[in-house]
Amino acid sequence: AIAAGQATRARAAEGDPAILELPEHTRGLGRPVAERPYGLPSQWEANLQRRESPGLTRVPQASVSFTPLQGLFGIITPSGLHFERHHQGWWDIDPSKHRLMVHGLVKRSRVFTMDELMRLPSVSRIHFIECGANSAPEWGNVALPTVQYTHGMVSCSEFTGVLLSTLLDMCGIDRKTAKFVLAEGADGSSMTRTIAIERALDDCIVAWGMNGEMLRPENGYPLRLVVPGVQGVSWVKYLRRIEVGDQKWATKDEAVHYIDLMPDGTHRQYTGIQECKSVITTPSGGQMLLDKGFYNVSGLAWSGRGRIQRVDVSVDGGRNWRTARLEGPVLDKALARFNIDWVWDGKPAILQSRAIDSTGYVQPKINQLRAVRGTRSIYHQNAIQSWRVAESGEVFNVQVY
Amino acid sequence: AIAAGQATRARAAEGDPAILELPEHTRGLGRPVAERPYGLPSQWEANLQRRESPGLTRVPQASVSFTPLQGLFGIITPSGLHFERHHQGWWDIDPSKHRLMVHGLVKRSRVFTMDELMRLPSVSRIHFIECGANSAPEWGNVALPTVQYTHGMVSCSEFTGVLLSTLLDMCGIDRKTAKFVLAEGADGSSMTRTIAIERALDDCIVAWGMNGEMLRPENGYPLRLVVPGVQGVSWVKYLRRIEVGDQKWATKDEAVHYIDLMPDGTHRQYTGIQECKSVITTPSGGQMLLDKGFYNVSGLAWSGRGRIQRVDVSVDGGRNWRTARLEGPVLDKALARFNIDWVWDGKPAILQSRAIDSTGYVQPKINQLRAVRGTRSIYHQNAIQSWRVAESGEVFNVQVY
């Protein structure tokens, strides 16, 4: 045993066995091309899954699964990890039988097959989608252990489709009377949401493509509405119908949910915009720093009102701030990735990020949000997130202001 | 039978059964969230796979699988459909045992674990990767039926990693003597490629992230070199070693392959740059237009020397050209998506696209390429691609100049 111990030590001094002993893959023949005609992540990445938050919802077909932001890079969300929000379950619809109808206050109504839609002039644009209820459980107090659950209802993809304005123009909308459109899905919930005509004629996309391929079934295959900057529930999946009208619809998901309860007991209705927000994803809640010393602190920032202009980071609970590097491209209503240097001295620290968008809006602190909106509004919680790094290296979700 | 026929006609006049008869998914409860913790494309998308070109290579571990560009959108390539090129098969390497060594003409050599690399300052950037042999079989004559096989060895992803320059700076390269670096992989082939020190210090990335998650095993998990603008073989997968030196290495894949045979019998050696190129992906070879009338002609353009500045499209075999729309963002050494309107009158047509990059270089015709380089050089075939649309609507791969 002593001899073996000495041998191990000698070898350790000589170097790392992972280098000295050539691994199997350096001495063998690997696997063939196209063994997986559609590829998957490494077996070593299985920990990064979309996951439900237990207790958040009561039935899994009217529920949420969250994107594991704690392990992601850059701005593109892998489509396999895109968060899910269904109200009546997801379907894998036969695209040859899917139709889109556009009607209402138009000169001529229109029915399109997928074949027809996909012939139309298309655009491809990178946008974030965030559920209006992202970070909702923490309007009051800290409730969730990791960034997957605090912020994992945001994703960012490259969407391809025809501008909604192109379709509305084709139908000859009545520019005088047309004030709103209703978007409706083809699933059981037939999700319906009102969109202002200015939004509809601006940058909304009737999209079939997501990150280079067709939308995934969980995200509305074969057709979904993309409403840049607006909460995800308006990005109607399995889109089957657009009605042009002159009044808001007050549908269930704009009259009973996605309404923001204010301290005076009124609800703000039609609060779609996802205001400027950011979060540090590494290091973040539930993670352990391995050691003192240098870290690349990395995170995401976005704004439903435009581009990210700047992100500042504090490591002392908001007393002092430094401006982070933004990775390019920094796009309109898209996630932006920021990075900043940090040397951890091993002492307790509180990390925060604060985004500023192209309108000059500064992401608020949770107490500033509460001062205006109270703690019960559920939606649109875009406060600065705080992560406490303990001496042990463990990172905890906290509220600091 | 007559009655049934009449009933069908009557119903058809009333409308489309796909609308009139509500489908099951409009009348039922769908599937739960997180049923697939890592999602996959729709069952209806199974035709779009990466595929081998029969006869191109002789053993599937030293072979190629091609990206189905004919069915993709935008600029991001779905990672599951990223083309593959292996020389000795692919592996799914345990990242905790992977090491990167940097040594040679440096003040201090360095060994990094993945834990250590991923602490370093990182960048996230969107770049294309193209195999130097993409489109190679057609230096002579038309040989391949579809754009998957003519151009499917190009992909574009968002890569995340540490700049190679950061690592080289850490090691203190000797700026006087250091002229080249060698990059080496950890697989059986231990692929080795020489990179000029100016390239290495410019925009090369030692990358672990691809499209938001870790690299896929087929693309070098857990570490690959990204050499923007340079042919894919230099993007060494399973990267294990960087040696700094003062001479080129003339490794097998830069002395026996990836050398361009010229008419005079010499080979051009070290021809890494992927010059400006484009291709129309819809409609493209092997596809059938469903009808006369309007089409959105869509394609991809890229340049290893910079950004795409303009793409022109001809529908008459290169006699007349119109400038296409470029979708944003248009990035350095990244794919750019172009779109242009076209009304097909049902007569034969020949579609071409021609890209111009930020250096002013104009993508050449195949005869112009041949006039300088002959027909035998195998690599770096960046000619204008021609697709002939027959009266039947079928699209054929042709050469026209």
Added chain:
Amino acid sequence: QSKPWDHIGREATPAEIKAWDIDVRPDFKGLPKGSGSVALGEKVWEAQCASCHGSFGESNEVFTPIVGGTTKADIETGRVKNLVLGSNFPQRTTLMKVATVSTLWDYINRAMPWNAPKTLKTDEVYGVLAYILNMGDIVPADFTLSDQNIAEVQKRMPNRNGMAFHEPLWKADGKGDVKNVACMKDCPTEAQVRSSLPDFARDAHGNILEQNRVVGPVRGADTTKPPVK
């Protein structure tokens, strides 16, 4: 100006529009003619709704209760008092929130029963909505709800005056109602922890160790164990 793609697609037929254009607006545009009594509604409810929502619309099983928390006084004022800050009522039921009765008609018709949406007959929708409204004391037990009297019922909705429209959060170019400033140095903050994760929540989402990558600058904490002090 006409576009070269204008020929793509075709007009919808009246039957097609009828098949899909099912939405009902607050002004009752889209509401089909029909009627249903509370009694009919009770039958529908017990047969097709109660299994999920409970016999009195009070079940928490699949969703927040539909009925409860509203008072006769609310029906007078059109503002639900239990929504005001300080109220002790534990839930926000559907009837407490919804301002527009059309919303309920539209939604039940469109999406309920949850596992068999769009199977109710028009009169059944009227009936079951009448039953729900009756459970909320908005209509009497002998009421028959119809397209003729629904506008009257709207005037009794307990939270009909409870909605505020805050335009800046509806328009992309609006200005936020919450303001922070981009202070960089010695900024005002207590810099102390005001709230942190309750102990029971540490592993309520499973072991976080297993939800993080096996390499990288960090690992997941083993939340099956208490934090290291």
Added chain:
Amino acid sequence: QSKPWDHIGREATPAEIKAWDIDVRPDFKGLPKGSGSVALGEKVWEAQCASCHGSFGESNEVFTPIVGGTTKADIETGRVKNLVLGSNFPQRTTLMKVATVSTLWDYINRAMPWNAPKTLKTDEVYGVLAYILNMGDIVPADFTLSDQNIAEVQKRMPNRNGMAFHEPLWKADGKGDVKNVACMKDCPTEAQVRSSLPDFARDAHGNILEQNRVVGPVRGADTTKPPVK
């Protein structure tokens, strides 16, 4: 200037560098001492290489042949004539192309045998390379290749003068050697088909119908049938 991340990682030990630093350059930097005869090489070849590359390095099975196509005259000039335009030689063998003998030493040592790379002993690499060179008439049958004489052998490589360095295709900011102009109207072109897909190639990649999406502006053509005229 020092960086806050400079402490990350550690120096490689000499043993580690030795284990991985296996590359051999054209100037023979990195070449380990050793030697191997053609006779030894023949044994290695027959046992470990011939199954894939053929007994005389001529097999097409897994790859282009390694040996063939070079002449004594090429060895004199250092330029392989069969590479010149107009030659009838059907293949481009490894020995026809490779200019640097170091390349072969490095590659065999690094990657061969294909299914068991890095298992050859140093002397076996010398030997099997000697055998390949002998098959190409570059060294005699009684030759023993070693680190001492490999530089001499380099002088006999048939294509040693066959490489050209064209810097513009090596540098990102180089200028292309092929020029087109961005003509927009009435441009010079025959606009006629000079080459098209041979009939046999129509379905050589399978049925293209099954390689396209089931919806969209186009379908895949059914290439099990001839094109519609």
